[in-house]
Amino acid sequence: MAVSIRPLLPLLLFLIPFFYSVSVLHQKWNPEDTKKLSPKRPDQLILGPAAGQGLPNRLQCQGVRAMNKIDPSTKNSHSGDQISFVTVFTIYKSDPTNEKILDKVTVGEILYSAKSERSLAILNTYINFIQVSMPSSNVVVLTDPDSTFLLDRNNAIKLPIEGDYSRSNLMLQRIKSYIAYLKRIQESYEMEKSNKNIIFSDSDIAVVDNLGDIFQKHPDFHMALTFRNNKNQPLNSGFIAVRGTQDGISKAIVILEEVLDVYMSKYMGASRMLGDQLALYWVIKSHLPSAMQQFNRHESFTGKVKGVSVLFLPCAIYNWTPPEGAGQFHGMPLNVKIVHFKGSRKRLMLESWNFYNSTSNISNMLCLILCSGRTKYDF
Structure with missing residues (x-):
């Protein structure tokens, strides 16, 4: 029995030009041409x-x-700016034969030939901005005991802490180093009777205003985190503030140790730059689910996590x-x-x-x- 194609003619008349256009486009398209047209x-x-x-x-x-x-420099300074900024930093060895000419970068009158030079320049710039905006503060650089970079700066010290600082393990090691640092401070607290407030941060930041008001305006928190309206990663681990009291330090250790446990049990397969943020979010979400509804706002708020008073600050201002x-x-x-x-x-x-x-x-x-x-x- 013959089948009439008359009902299909309108569809065929539509599809034939379409397939012809796709075929011609495929013949003409060349990935190399696309690269050539891409602006530098x-x-x-x-x-x-x-x-x-x-x-x-x-x-x-x-x-x-x-x-x-x-300009923040015109404001009256206050005791709240006496803070210890703590960052994790190391320099990775690179093969000089692999350094490309295009890797050389000139900023002002300074030529940076290698990535190691640029990394150290970033660290020094981080310290520069802190000393301008918060001159009473100091910087502590947690690093691999085998690191050989020099840090000849006022109010800045290197503090070697044992661990695995390889690229793939750096975010995990960062949490371990933070905990180790807090435990050292905790052990010395009885002798010194006082400690500066602490801000753990990435080293690729510029502090452009006095952060002491965090501790003055919010006198009851133990730990402060920054949040953003990001469904998968609402918390930014690049900034963690800890009140420098004995109670604040011990409570921060409690949170960070759970973050470490969650990281090692759930997120070891995550990208090397994401595991700590995912683990931090998991801990907060597990103990304080009500916080999730407030991450789309731009206002600070506080909550209790395992008996720890956590202050949440908007990234738009603090990060x-x-x-x-x-x-x-x-x-x-x-x-x-x-x-x-x-x-x-x-x-x-x-x-x-x-x-x-x-x-x-x-x-x-x-x-x-x-x-x-x-x-x-x-x-």
Whole structure:
């Protein structure tokens, strides 16, 4: 029995030109041509319009001139800025024969030839910003006992702690090093009778305002974390504040030890940069599920986790990350206290310090950060 194709003719008339177009496109498309057409990222900062212009409570800029930001250096300092900033840092050995010419980066008048030089420059810039914004504070660098880098800085010390600081294990080791540091402080507490408040942080941040008000405005917390409106990773492990009392230190150890246990039991297979954040989130979610509904807000709040008073602070202020290009997001909050230079933005951290060093103006430097586009080289 013959089957009539007449009902299918409209469909065939539609599909034949479509398949022909796809075939022609496939023949013409060449991945190499796509690479050739891709624009190169320039070897300099590109300034564009600052995001957030005209919005309330956002930094307003004319070029790199801040119109409504008060320079923190003009504020009266107070005892709350006497804080110990603690970071984990190590330098990985690299084969000099693999260093490419394009890996060389010039910032200002300084040429950085190797990644190890750039890493150390980032650490020193981290210390520079702390000493400008919070001159009464000190920096403790937790590191591999085999590390040979020099740290000849005022109010900054290296503190070797045994462990595995390999790239794949660094985030796990960071938690272990934090716990080891807190236990050392705990042991010496009885002799010293007092300790500075502590902020554990990544070393690729610039402190641009006094963080002492965290401890003054919120006198009852033991540990402080920063949060963002991110469903899978709402907590940022790159900033953890601990009150420097005996009770605060012991309570922080309780939380971090559970984070460590969860990391080792659940997230050892996670990406090397995610395991600690996933473990931290799991601990908070397990003991304080009500916090999940507040991560989409921009207000601080507190909660109890295993008897520990935890303060949650919005990342937009206490862990603000520059966008990957000008004109994105909603600009920079006027009360931003930390700028976090992630990934390829690390070079911008060096550029920012170079700019500040020539102008001594934090506010204008923030406009430089806000208006800057991508740079060519990854750090």
